[in-house]
Amino acid sequence: MSETNKTEAVKVGAAAASDEREVLLRVEGLQKHFPIRKGVLQRQVGAVKAVDGIDFEVRKGETLGVVGESGCGKSTMGRVITRLQDPTGGTIHFEGKDITRLNTAGMRPLRRDIQMIFQDPYGSLNPRHTIGGIVSAPFRLQGVEPEGGVKKEVQRLLELVGLSPEHYNRYPHEFSGGQRQRIGIARALALKPKLVVADEPVSALDVSIQAQVVNLMDDLQQELGLTYVIIAHDLSVVRHVSDRIAVMYLGKIVELADRTSLYEAPMHPYTKALMSAVPVPDPKRRGAKSERILLRGDVPSPISPPSGCRFHTRCWKATEVCRTTEPPLAELRPGQRVACHHPENFEDQQPQDTVLLSVAKEAAELVPTEEAAEADGSEENPEASATDDKK
Ligand SMILES: Nc1ncnc2c1ncn2[C@@H]1O[C@H](COP(=O)(O)OP(=O)(O)OP(=O)(O)O)[C@@H](O)[C@H]1O
Ligand code: SF4
Numbered sequence: 001m002s003e004t005n006k007t008e009a010v011k012v013g014a015a016a017a018s019d020e021r022e023v024l025l026r027v028e029g030l031q032k033h034f035p036i037r038k039g040v041l042q043r044q045v046g047a048v049k050a051v052d053g054i055d056f057e058v059r060k061g062e063t064l065g066v067v068g069e070s071g072c073g074k075s076t077m078g079r080v081i082t083r084l085q086d087p088t089g090g091t092i093h094f095e096g097k098d099i100t101r102l103n104t105a106g107m108r109p110l111r112r113d114i115q116m117i118f119q120d121p122y123g124s125l126n127p128r129h130t131i132g133g134i135v136s137a138p139f140r141l142q143g144v145e146p147e148g149g150v151k152k153e154v155q156r157l158l159e160l161v162g163l164s165p166e167h168y169n170r171y172p173h174e175f176s177g178g179q180r181q182r183i184g185i186a187r188a189l190a191l192k193p194k195l196v197v198a199d200e201p202v203s204a205l206d207v208s209i210q211a212q213v214v215n216l217m218d219d220l221q222q223e224l225g226l227t228y229v230i231i232a233h234d235l236s237v238v239r240h241v242s243d244r245i246a247v248m249y250l251g252k253i254v255e256l257a258d259r260t261s262l263y264e265a266p267m268h269p270y271t272k273a274l275m276s277a278v279p280v281p282d283p284k285r286r287g288a289k290s291e292r293i294l295l296r297g298d299v300p301s302p303i304s305p306p307s308g309c310r311f312h313t314r315c316w317k318a319t320e321v322c323r324t325t326e327p328p329l330a331e332l333r334p335g336q337r338v339a340c341h342h343p344e345n346f347e348d349q350q351p352q353d354t355v356l357l358s359v360a361k362e363a364a365e366l367v368p369t370e371e372a373a374e375a376d377g378s379e380e381n382p383e384a385s386a387t388d389d390k391k
């Protein structure tokens, strides 16, 4: 069994067992609206509905991948569940405890348990501090004295993430993007967190380095029993490491399923479109007669999202009911929740509603796979490198 297949098998087993695992984080009806103010009186004239009512849970030891196009609220969701920003609605429970409204003092002990890894390995490390100073900061902030002293522990962490303990006195500018992200990971892991939320941890890195960093995170999870929420807008990044995947569109979760179901039988048209944008991984299948969907247009503004199903302005299956009625996120198959009136790979939920909206006819474009590959130059297959690189 190749290394890749081994990882696959472990992940499939983990996904199957995930339902029995204890819930670490539970999010219900979560909202984050940013007010828009105008005039001298700074009256509120509207709101950016960045996160607009989402429900999910994360179980101990699992990896939840969160994907969606730019601006759909992924980072905001990450910042709110780590309580770096306050939610404007809904609840967040961590280990059964309601942490939605905890103030800074109340959150302090939890800062150890919930850590965030950021997208930008350049901006997130203070250039004036040494690596030792950066990775030891969490110990100082929390007043924790590890066994054997801070320096020894930091050097152990540096080794854990594949850096040399001798890097202790060096500065961030002396490191490459991939190495800096390893430093960010070492800092996040310093206090043995229970939950790590990684916001696009590799999107600022070269494709060749991305796989190494993702694989490092995967190895650390096995070793340290970590729980991850990994945000990405590229499905290929989370595909191999996630047990379950949540697909976000305009502040909502539109599909949430275990990885295998999501890949083998996506139900939400938006999920299908996102997957369609991922080059076919198997070269043998490349010439096959599959078609790819190119989504037209941009994500609408979260200030005034479309009525009914928010995806109806870009969906090729949209009918009248989609325009008027918001579909609930319903568990159509065990472990697969979908918000759609006319799902793919499943029976129609509104079969009486058959007339396509005029926007639906122009919404998406079907292109033969080979043509799409030529058009976006995706002959090179980043997914293959994402797994081949596995040590
Ligand atoms: N502090 C803020 N004030 C006002 N609007 C904000 C703020 N932060 C984010 N937004 C808006 O909320 C929406 C969601 O942004 P967010 O950064 O969460 O999206 P994202 O899915 O992470 O996108 P990307 O893939 O580009 O990182 C966007 O329209 C953004 O402009
Ligand atoms: S079919 Fe309707 S409900 Fe389903 S995604 Fe398209 S617009 Fe939304």
Ligand SMILES: [Mg+2]
Binding pocket: 074, 075, 076, 199
């Ligand atoms: Mg973001």
